[in-house]
Amino acid sequence: xxxxxxALRLRLPRIEKKPKRIFAERWHDFAGVTKTPALMEExxxxxxxxxxxxxVPEAHYRAGIDRDRDALLEEQGIMHLHLGGRxxxxxxxxxxxxxxVVLLESNxxxxxxxxxxxxxxxxxxxxxxxxxEQEMRAAAETARTAAVEAERQVAEARxxxxxASIAAFxxxxxxx
Amino acid sequence: MARQISxxxxxxxxxxxxxxxRLMPAGSVDxxxxxxRKLAASAPVAREETIEERLVAKAAAADxxxxxxxxxxxxxxxxxLRALLSxxx
Numbered sequence: 001x002x003x004x005x006x007a008l009r010l011r012l013p014r015i016e017k018k019p020k021r022i023f024a025e026r027w028h029d030f031a032g033v034t035k036t037p038a039l040m041e042e043x044x045x046x047x048x049x050x051x052x053x054x055x056v057p058e059a060h061y062r063a064g065i066d067r068d069r070d071a072l073l074e075e076q077g078i079m080h081l082h083l084g085g086r087x088x089x090x091x092x093x094x095x096x097x098x099x100x101v102v103l104l105e106s107n108x109x110x111x112x113x114x115x116x117x118x119x120x121x122x123x124x125x126x127x128x129x130x131x132x133e134q135e136m137r138a139a140a141e142t143a144r145t146a147a148v149e150a151e152r153q154v155a156e157a158r159x160x161x162x163x164a165s166i167a168a169f170x171x172x173x174x175x176x
Numbered sequence: 177m178a179r180q181i182s183x184x185x186x187x188x189x190x191x192x193x194x195x196x197x198r199l200m201p202a203g204s205v206d207x208x209x210x211x212x213r214k215l216a217a218s219a220p221v222a223r224e225e226t227i228e229e230r231l232v233a234k235a236a237a238a239d240x241x242x243x244x245x246x247x248x249x250x251x252x253x254x255x256x257l258r259a260l261l262s263x264x265x
Contacts, residue, residue: 051250
């Protein structure tokens, strides 16, 4: 039975237009992008665009982005960018989260030909991604707890202020 | 016929006849021995960490450094980025 990828991975066809950090700790350059200065420059510019919060130029997305489905994105949460033109066979596979982008590898369309799609990418990174996503969930939970506690303290302070003003009013009016 | 008298072997051949609690010089008391047996048994004892647990903790700490302590690629220069992605860094 196929296990769905955790919901933390965004399944948007494009990179969101908001600043994101970019990581690549388990990166593999199977397509040799780093050996080709022109491709390296394209990747550098795309990453700068993500950092600024401008998303990625349309030229890096697949040609049928608004027409057909991307099995890898839908099933595993892994999207890809094209380097060297929209129809090129040089792809950068990545995962998009709300606050970051994790580059996985450069390769050809090979990962669309496996069943399920992308199983060989995940074989290399699944454990590391699992740990990272667990950390992200824990951090989100901590932030939620802190926000709830802060709200509770504000409400408590407001109640105390209200009680004090009522008491002052009663004292002034000679009710007590 | 001579009567045989059995005698306990003794290093000195003399017997210490003093009975009762032994007196110890001040400051020589071993406090760990002074703890009542029941209390010592119920006292919390640190569990020993296994080697597997240590390895898992070490790997988790390394992973945490990877995805929380690393520099974003967006903050790198062209050359730094190329070096990192090509595995030279």
